[in-house]
Amino acid sequence: MSESSVGKDGEIVVECGLDAPAERVWRALSVPELAADWLGAMPAGSRNSEDDSATSFEIVDATPFSRLTYRWRGGSPDSPGDSFVTVEIAPRGPQNTWFRLTHRPPAMRPAAANGNRPMALAA
Template identity: 45%
Template sequence: MTVSEDVSREIVCECELDAPPETVWRAVTIPEFLEEWMGIRPDENRDDDISCEIIDQSPGSQVRFAWHDGRTDVPYSVVTIDIEPALENRTRFRLSHSEGPRMRAANDNGPALRLAA
């Protein structure tokens, strides 16, 4: 069996919401509202070392969050939320949750360690 390194590690959820885009945008960018459904406020430091920060946004249409575990500055996952207007004052909502870059173990028996043996 061969496993491709190009396998997508992303979960995508799309739906149409019965609210105007402006309301949805506020819900996903105002920390107090965001905390209600994500369980954490962006840029909040918690005792369990989990943190979330806004890394990019296009006002009114997209916001991206990086999730960290406190042991590294490299995010372990990225959540992207896209919103766009739909008919009858509704909103198309798309949330994608993708895995961040994988860290290589220091002892992964790469070329340098093989030469040392």
């Protein structure tokens, strides 16, 4: 059973149990080639991720067998910027792992006060 929620700031949290040992889950998340298959994105710096339309990720922080954070780059040219995905895991027996994924959206860029239109000069 999994639980998910969306915070008012757009943060998405998904929690569930996985029927796999924590070591196996960690390997799937931390080896870029394996993570690419699981995440459906390309590791940053790979040939295919250099294409602006490719979704890519890179590991920016890791605490082995516990916590991992990816920088996530959307494949859309109008994407508002990088987001961050943090995965936390913990063993729940020899063949089970607690899994929590938190996706923080990109910081919103402030819009120009004038809607980015030329300002009218007062006479």
